[in-house]
Amino acid sequence: MPDSPTVGRRERKKAATRQAIADAALELFLEHGFERVSVRDVAERADVSTTTLFAHFPGKEALVFDREADVEAELVAAVRDRPEGLGVVEALRAHALASWVPLAADPRRERFTALVNGTPALREYGERMWMRHAGALSSAIAEELGRDEDDLACAALARFVLEIPALATGRHDPRATVETVFDLLINGWRSQLGPDAG
Amino acid sequence: MPDSPTVGRRERKKAATRQAIADAALELFLEHGFERVSVRDVAERADVSTTTLFAHFPGKEALVFDREADVEAELVAAVRDRPEGLGVVEALRAHALASWVPLAADPRRERFTALVNGTPALREYGERMWMRHAGALSSAIAEELGRDEDDLACAALARFVLEIPALATGRHDPRATVETVFDLLINGWRSQLGPDAG
DNA sequence: GCAGAAACTTGAACGGTTGCACTTATTGAC
DNA sequence: GTCAATAAGTGCAACCGTTCAAGTTTCTGC
The missing domain is CATH 1.10.357.10 (Tetracycline Repressor, domain 2)
Incomplete structure (x- = not known):
């Protein structure tokens, strides 16, 4: 196990979900345009509920600026x-x-x-x-x-x-x-x- | 009739409606706060349909900045x-x-x-x-x-x-x-x- | 193992906004 | 004056972003 041991499965899964949502969002937005993709579309592509999506991101626009954190x-x-x-x-x-x-x-x-x-x-x-x-x-x-x-x-x-x-x-x-x-x-x-x- | 003759009844009524909406909005917002007043509330107080409201203003926030035009x-x-x-x-x-x-x-x-x-x-x-x-x-x-x-x-x-x-x-x-x-x-x-x- | 926290789900709702089909009032041309 | 065209307004339904409530699953620390 080369990876950091302190980070539990829970956190890893959470990060994975977040990443899946962000990836799905960027994919769909780049393909069809931001306004023509609904937040429900993104959630479905990422295979989560919209509630979960909003638990990870404060709003639709935030899906795009995922990486600009620090x-x-x-x-x-x-x-x-x-x-x-x-x-x-x-x-x-x-x-x-x-x-x-x-x-x-x-x-x-x-x-x-x-x-x-x-x-x-x-x-x-x-x-x-x-x-x-x-x-x-x-x-x-x-x-x-x-x-x-x-x-x-x-x-x-x-x-x-x-x-x-x-x-x-x-x-x-x-x-x-x-x-x-x-x-x-x-x-x-x-x-x-x-x-x-x- | 001292007023300008070129402006027809249509335009006057339109302006009056717009004013009524803006007045109703400001009244309600000042009394209850912006977020606790729905756009439907404003429309009802101004005695118009929400469709009409959005025909005069591009969005809820615009109701407040009515007078800052020129x-x-x-x-x-x-x-x-x-x-x-x-x-x-x-x-x-x-x-x-x-x-x-x-x-x-x-x-x-x-x-x-x-x-x-x-x-x-x-x-x-x-x-x-x-x-x-x-x-x-x-x-x-x-x-x-x-x-x-x-x-x-x-x-x-x-x-x-x-x-x-x-x-x-x-x-x-x-x-x-x-x-x-x-x-x-x-x-x-x-x-x-x-x-x-x- | 187990209790409890945390992630997630489902389903419904709310509020802003738009589209559609329709009525009504005003206008300008005849 | 009449009439067709146009613009304002209506009512309703729908979409979309967002949130809430209640319940389920999954992990973690003891």
Whole structure:
């Protein structure tokens, strides 16, 4: 038995059920489209009751974002465990370039990305889910900089950084987009729009 | 008959029905709470069928945001018709201070604001609705500055400015919040976080 | 082994939303 | 004025996401 002994059969079965549901959902959604597949269809394909489905997932949209679980931890870690001497904003820029951009560009994810971006309900759900990390990120930044937990500059920075993926989707060069927006956040719009325009 | 003659009885009745529905909805929501009032309740109080209700409003949440119709036009106008010599960002700051802040602080709106902020579904709907103006605002800014319609600096500015209300709700001094965030947008986080931190 | 917890099932229900077939009121053209 | 066309509104049934209640099966710790 090479596997971890601490995890009992119960937990394993639960995880398997969850996985079966998520797999069934993604399959059906990719084949027929999100809105044309009912939650009952998914449950039937996974061979469980709809009640069980909702015991594992809080809603239909959540079936799609199964795998994006610990993004928040990574986000906070990127700020907290950054290399010495590196600024918070630069750490976030590096994280964005290293984690978000390749993920969004991964050709294996092409169909998945198309599904999400082509379904308004999913796009909005994803963005909202993403934005819910603003509180944690804001706190982490504030703590790193020795400021009040609810410091406005930190809260604003967190929200704006988390808006970047939404800004980047649909643009030809996501990498350049991320770079440019971080430059804007650092230097302000004064530099971009000119002294008269600002 | 002092009223405009061009508007026929049909349109007047339609508007009256719409108003009756919106009034009934707000009354019931304020009294019993958004989630404890069904859309059928609203329809009955307004003395129409639910089918009619949904012919006037695209969804339950929309019943609440009845009056926020031409915000987008005002937003674009604030940029387009700004005083000569005033920068785009400053025009947006002035608009925010003149239009958003007093509205949010209006004591006559207290119960309404409490309803929206106290109901997650309504808060999220409102924010999403708000963000849908990003495209129009971005285009207006770009046109004012003679840039490409999809210029990144303009798109980012639009989204970030529209985030400000969400950032300001729940803070003790909304006016100061708006001022600070605009300063941040203009000067960048470099100035706030220090040269080493940025 | 056994008691109890946890996963799962069945079936029904609720509330938001839409489609359909139908009535009624308003309009514009003649 | 009449009439056909159109738009508003009605009633009803259905679909869908979601939840609840009560019961069954399966695992776990002692």
